[in-house]
Amino acid sequence: MKKSFLKLAIIIPIILFFVGITLQGFLGDFPLQAFKFPINIIVFADVFISSIVLHWLFKNKNFIKFLSSGYAALSSIALFSAMVIIMVSTAQENTDNTFIKFFGFNNVIFTWTYALSSFYLLISLGLATLRRLFPFTTKNIFFYLNHFGFWLIVAAGSLGQADKQRLNISVPEGELVWYAHDSKGKYQEPDFAIKLDSFKIKYYPPKLAIVDIHGNMLKAKEFQPKELIKGEKIKYKAFNIEVLDIYENAIATKDTVLFVAGLPENTVVAKLKVNNKVLYIQNGTSFHNPILAKISAKERLAILSPEPSYFGSYIGLYTKTGIKNEKHLIEVNKPLIMKSWTIYQTSYFKLDDYSQDVYVSVLTAVYDPWLKIVYLGFAMLVIGVVYLIFSRPSLKIKK
Known part of the structure; x- marks a missing residue:
């Protein structure tokens, strides 16, 4: 047998x-x-x-x-x-x-x-x-x-x-959204609505990079991008680079820094001393082009735009069962669990180039009533x- x-x-x-x-x-x-x-x-x-x-x-x-x-x-x-x-x-x-x-x-x-x-x-x-x-x-x-x-x-x-079900929900700050779209882009109306009260984002420190005349970064073995920290000294070939200061929400000119209201919050200017010469560099945003500093015929100093280290959504939750404006915080890897729904923070984007302070939070809502079993x-x-x-x-x- x-x-x-x-x-x-x-x-x-x-x-x-x-x-x-x-x-x-x-x-x-x-x-x-x-x-x-x-x-x-x-x-x-x-x-x-x-x-x-x-x-x-x-x-x-x-x-x-x-x-x-x-x-x-x-x-x-x-x-x-x-x-x-x-x-x-x-x-x-x-x-x-x-x-x-x-x-x-x-x-x-x-x-x-x-x-x-x-x-x-x-x-x-x-x-x-x-x-x-x-x-x-x-x-x-x-x-x-x-x-x-x-x-x-x-x-x-x-x-x-x-x-x-897996639904994508995009919620602009200050707005109430009661609709979503599935993976095929089809319009759906879940049994809840979300109001984005505020969107919080934090950034890693910006990094100093060296690029060629075409804007391409050097290979990692030649120069690894380094965090810009005030007082930091960096050695590259015959160049002694010192970070004198870092400015946020500012624009660099040839020899000074201007503080301007309404700039994107990840706008960064760095004041550097390269072999006793003071230079200003700035990262690029949707408002302005990057400002580079020439250190040789083929090399330029540049700032890489800061990458987000954290982002989360403070929301008000509304449901058809009677919940009105119940406050919650949804973060990356910390979803909101509501009955058979799990709502994840997946990404974000700016509303448009002229509304730099208005974010749109992108959430993914997953309905899985069998998950408890x-x-x-x-x-x-x-x-x-x-x-x-x-x-x-x-x-x-x-x-």
């Missing part, structure tokens, strides 16, 4: 893989959107109940024994893992690569092969879990938690994709794994 189980463990994933590729080639993407709520709930229940019925009525049949065996578990995990590896190693976006596009590897979740691998894994895990559910011992309970947790992760993670599965999986690790009998060394 072991030999026949081993053959099945090798043959089944190969067959499923090629069946999936064939269906993908002839039918196109798997119709995952047809499984939106409540259809995915029905499918979820069907797979769960079908596993129980198969175990209850046919557990002594050889094929059901195989599906509940370790051979099928490893086989199904191998096929599912192969799809996950393809997904993480291939950009999940539109591509001009005919091969990748034909097999759907640029959108793995919507492939027939992924659907078949998920189904195979769910049936195998479900039957293996039921096989160990009785007798009701402590070890079997944690085995159940381990396997059923994994089952929940795969089931909720796969079926939940049909309900998942996935988290529950992870919790069960971790509890089961931890117990199984620490419950192993320790090896006793004979003296």
Whole structure:
């Protein structure tokens, strides 16, 4: 029986893989959107109940024994893992690569092969879990938690994709926005609105660079851009460069600095002394061109525009359930979680060249009502794994 189980463990994933590729080639993407709520709930229940019925009525049949065996578990995990590896190693976006596009590897979740691998894994895990559910011992309970947790992760993670939404929201400062756009640019109205009260941004210190006559930076091995710090001394070839002062919100002239209101906040002027000669340089913005300092026939000193070190949005949240102007701060890597929505800070831009102080915050709102079930599965999986690790009998060394 072991030999026949081993053959099945090798043959089944190969067959499923090629069946999936064939269906993908002839039918196109798997119709995952047809499984939106409540259809995915029905499918979820069907797979769960079908596993129980198969175990209850046919557990002594050889094929059901195989599906509940370790051979099928490893086989199904191998096929599912192969799809996950393809997904993480291939950009999940539109591509001009005919091969990748034909097999759907640029959108793995919507492939027939992924659907078949998920189904195979769910049936195998479900039957293996039921096989160990009785007798009701402590070890079997944690085995159940381990396997059923994994089952929940795969089931909720796969079926939940049909309900998942990803929306882009652009909110100018001081304005209330109740609409968004999906990845295809289609207009959407989520069940909440956002008012951007203020947008905060901080910058890293500007850097001194050396460029050629065409404005191209020198290679890193020749000169690595260095942070402009007042009092800093920099040596480059025969040039001794000292940073005398740094000015923000200013414009450099030939021999002085003018402070002007309304300039972009990342405008920087540096006063330098190069071999006892005082020079002024400035970074370029949408308001003015950069000012460079000539140090040789082919080299110029320049300031690289400061890069943002932090940005975040202070917002007022409004919902259809009655929340009015609830205050929140959304930062990079610190999203706002609201029921089944997670709102991320992704980027920003200026409203226009003439409104330098008005920012537009770009937010990404992800709707994933199945995420809590996935988290529950992870919790069960971790509890089961931890117990199984620490419950192993320790090896006793004979003296």
